[in-house]
Structure formats: C-alpha cells, structure tokens
C-alpha cells in the first residue's frame with residue numbers, strides 16, 4: 001500500500017514551486033498525497049521565515065502533533081524550507097518529535113531523507129535526518145547551476161494527467177546576493193545561482209504542451225539573471241525573455257517576479273515592450289522613501305534612482321502596471337522619513353502595495369545592529385496611513401480602466417472572504433484574499449467568477465464555472481479600490497472563446 005504524505009506550504013511562490021517539485025519526487029517514490037494530515041504517514045511543513053506570523057503557524061502545527069507522535073512513533077514529521085535552515089538543529093529543542101530537517105538549498109536530498117526516516121525507521125528510534133546548507137559547497141557564489149544537483153530537482157518536474165498547470169511557476173534563479181539587513185533569504189537560500197537557459201525553455205515548453213496558459217518565472221532578484229555558458233558567452237535576462245517568447249509561441253502569457261529596482265536593463269524593458277505575450281506587469285519592491293532608511297536597509301539605491309526606474313519603465317510602456325512592497329517603522333524611522341514613503345507611493349502610482357510593519361527577524365543583520373525603537377502604536381498608525389494612501393491611488397488607477405475591455409485569466413469562483421475572516425490576515429495586507437474553488441460540478445452554473453488581467457488586476461464577473469482556466473475578454477463596468485467588476489465582452493460570448 002502506498003504511504004500517505006501530507007505537505008503544507010507557507011510563504012512565497014518559490015516555496016509553492018519547491019513543494020510542487022518535492023511532491024513530484026516523493027510521488028515518484030510511491031507516496032500518495034492526502035488532503036488532511038490525520039490520514040498521513042509522513043507530514044511535511046515547507047516553511048517561511050520572512051514574517052513572524054508564518055513561523056508561529058508552523059510552531060503551533062508542530063505542537064499539535066506532539067501527542068500523536070508519542071502514540072505513533074512511526075509517524076514521520078519533517079520541516080523543510082527557510083525555518084529549517086534558519087533555526088537548524090535548535091528546532092529540536094522546542095520540538096524533539098521532528099524527524100526530518102531540510103533547508104531550501106538541499107531539497108534534492110529530501111527524498112532520501114524521507115526514505116531513511118520511513119524505511120529504516122530512524123524516526124521511531126529517535127534518530128534524525130538532516131540536510132542543511134551550512135557550509136556546503138553551495139555557499140560558493142561561483143557555483144554554476146550545471147554543477148548543482150539542485151538543478152536536478154527543477155528538471156525532475158513531472159506532470160501527471162489531472163495536475164493543475166494552467167498557471168505555473170518556473171524558477172530561473174536561486175538564492176540572493178543582496179543582504180538587505182531585515183531579510184533572512186540570503187542565509188536560508190544561499191547565493192544567486194542562475195539556471196541554464198536551455199533547461200528553463202525546455203520546462204516552459206513542457207508546461208505549455210501540458211496546457212499552461214500562464215507561466216511565471218521566479219527569482220528573488222529576477223532581473224539579475226545572467227547565465228555564463230562554458231564557452232564564455234553570457235545570456236542576459238533580456239535575452240532569456242526574447243528566447244522564451246520565440247521558442248514557446250503557444251504560451252499566451254509569460255510573467256516574472258520579483259524585480260530588484262537596481263540593475264534592470266533597458267534591454268529587458270524593451271523585451272517586455274516588444275514581446276506581445278510578456279505581461280506588462282512589474283512587482284518591484286521599493287521598501288522605503290527615505291534615502292537614509294534605504295541605506296540602513298542596505299538596499300543599494302536612493303528614492304530618486306527608484307523613481308528613475310519607474311519612469312523609465314513607463315517611458316517604454318505607458319500602460320505598465322506596477323506593484324511594490326513597503327516596510328513601515330524600520331528602526332529610527334522618523335515622521336519626516338515616513339512621509340517620504342507616502343510621497344513615493346503617490347508619485348509612483350502603484351497598482352497595489354504590500355505594506356508591513358517592521359518586526360525584527362532572528363538571523364538578520366538588523367536584529368543585531370538596530371534597536372526596534374519605533375513604538376508599536378506609531379508603526380500601526382503609519383501602516384494604516386500608508387494603506388489609505390495606497391487605496392486612494394489604486395482606486396484612481398482602477399477607475400481609469402472602467403469602459404475598457406481586458407483579457408482575464410479565469411481563476412475560479414470568487415469568494416471574497418468575510419471581513420471577520422479577513423482580519424486573520426496581516427492587517428497591513430493591501431490585497432484582498434480570494435479563494436478559488438475547483439470545478440467539481442460539470443453542470444454550467446452562473447456564478448461570480450474571479451480572474452486576473454495581464455496587469456495583475458483582480459476582476460469579478462458573472463459566468464459559469466466551466467470557464468475556469470480560460471482567457472476571456474471582459475468589459476470593465478465599475479471599479480473599487482482593489483477590484484474591477486465587469487461582464488463578458490460580446491465577442492467573447494458569441495465566439496465562445
């Protein structure tokens with residue numbers, strides 16, 4: 001009988017992709033994935049250390065499993081991802097019933113770790129299976145993807161009939177070299193390693209052949225992508241975009257996240273402008289409007305340089321949609337400096353911003369170097385003020401879209417979570433959370449659908465659930481701060497697009 005596996009993912013798109021790949025490898029070894037951990041023989045949490053909230057959820061999940069592990073010693077519990085790497089074996093002090101620990105830079109080893117824990121019963125004997133990046137050779141920034149066994153994890157991607165691939169992620173770069181003072185990623189994911197263009201293109205083709213309509217390329221600082229070939233030639237990020245666009249003509253939408261405000265070449269902007277199937281959308285975190293605070297954050301640019309990039313992008317593509325991230329209440333932030341962030345949001349007219357109150361994260365430079373000296377109530381007030389300004393900006397830019405017909409990728413039934421439920425999400429989160437329901441009932445049901453435009457705007461409209469996964473033209477009839485509302489365009493209805 002196949003062993004049952006439950007895998008829960010926290011954090012960013014990179015973790016979602018890692019989970020998908022790990023799941024594929026474990027399935028190939030005979031594991032069957034289940035929807036509830038009570039049914040599982042192996043329980044794995046793929047974790048995130050960027051926000052305290054996500055870590056707390058994992059701590060509480062692990063605490064809930066303590067009694068079950070005592071009653072079922074053969075149960076295997078694994079923690080993978082950034083918390084595993086950041087906390088290391090300290091994690092066992094709090095949760096000695098965890099059997100497997102694997103950092104995000106070592107995930108290619110996970111199948112054998114799980115195999116050891118399950119088959120040899122090391123979990124039951126109290127022995128642990130551990131793979132952390134620590135000081136392994138992957139720390140070397142000269143390491144090429146071709147020499148990296150982690151590349152095999154990405155290449156192992158298998159698509160089975162019934163897998164949901166309409167929207168898919170493809171990694172192009174691992175790790176980060178920026179060392180922003182508030183961030184753990186360079187320590188948990190290691191230095192930047194760029195994947196060979198041929199492997200990336202092959203993966204995008206494979207997904208498109210299997211039915212993907214939108215592929216999002218992933219990298220922590222994606223515009224840094226550059227691959228050095230054995231013969232000395234280099235492929236830049238712009239060249240990679242052109243190559244994918246040309247090599248995979250059947251893919252309707254190509255996106256990428258996350259961009260770093262520096263080192264974004266004109267050539268990459270030209271590629272976005274020239275290639276009709278690349279979505280004109282950028283997620284480019286500014287983090288702050290004050291040059292002094294940006295320096296404390298070690299971001300490596302000034303607000304003037306950030307604005308210059310935004311203006312350059314809009315110079316090439318006046319209709320581009322841009323989203324950003326901000327931290328309020330960074331140590332020593334003054335009221336005047338906070339107002340510089342407010343001015344930046346007004347000046348740059350972001351589609352939306354993800355706004356977070358600073359909280360010191362273990363393992364970062366900032367926690368050691370700076371006192372967390374902005375009182376909580378001031379952080380909260382600044383957070384709400386910035387949120388209100390962003391909402392005004394979003395409402396204005398959304399209003400400009402009323403009357404237009406936009407292509408929408410239908411994600412499923414829209415179900416705006418109730419105000420009560422929404423309060424469970426970080427208060428600063430600008431984006432509303434939507435839930436998509438899988439199509440289980442084949443009969444057409446007129447319902448409220450939700451989807452996204454090429455510019456990543458959320459659109460709601462009436463339609464039947466069988467439209468999930470399709471690209472449709474929707475005429476925008478009204479707008480709110482965060483959502484557009486519309487109806488299926490006439491041509492779409494008549495052509496049954």
Ligand code: SF4
Pocket residue numbers: 176177178179180183184185186220221260
């Ligand atoms: S660019 Fe900065 S914030 Fe982004 S992953 Fe790298 S260190 Fe973290």
